[in-house]
Amino acid sequence: MSFVPHQNxxxxxxxxxxxxxxxxxxxxxxxxxxxxxVTLKDAGYHDDSxxxxxxxxxxxxxxxxxxSAVIEIPTDSVQGIERLHQxxx
Numbered sequence: 001m002s003f004v005p006h007q008n009x010x011x012x013x014x015x016x017x018x019x020x021x022x023x024x025x026x027x028x029x030x031x032x033x034x035x036x037x038v039t040l041k042d043a044g045y046h047d048d049s050x051x052x053x054x055x056x057x058x059x060x061x062x063x064x065x066x067x068s069a070v071i072e073i074p075t076d077s078v079q080g081i082e083r084l085h086q087x088x089x
Contacts, residue, residue: 016064018056018087020079025052026071027064027084038078043071056087 012030019026019038028043044065046055059065 012081012083016084017081018084019073019081021073021077022079023047023077025055026073027056027059028071030081031070033075033081035075037072037075038081040071040073041069042066043068045071056084060084 012033015030016027017030017040019028019040025046026040026043027045028040031039031041033039042064044059044067046052048055
């Protein structure tokens with residue numbers, strides 16, 4: 001039997017994603033997503049809904065501006081999770 005890292009993880013584990021909530025947009029590497037929370041590592045966030053697309057374009061071009069090593073977002077406030085490059089479309 002061989003060792004398989006990251007078994008039983010979310011399909012986007014380790015991928016830079018955008019997590020949308022009513023109040024804030026989060027961007028970071030997805031660590032876990034379960035019934036309690038979505039956990040991002042090396043994450044940033046953006047509060048202004050009028051400039052979200054500009055924020056996403058800048059983040060895709062230059063990388064995530066890390067504002068926190070780990071952010072846990074309650075699952076009940078998550079409206080969506082998608083890859084960073086898909087969120088720009």
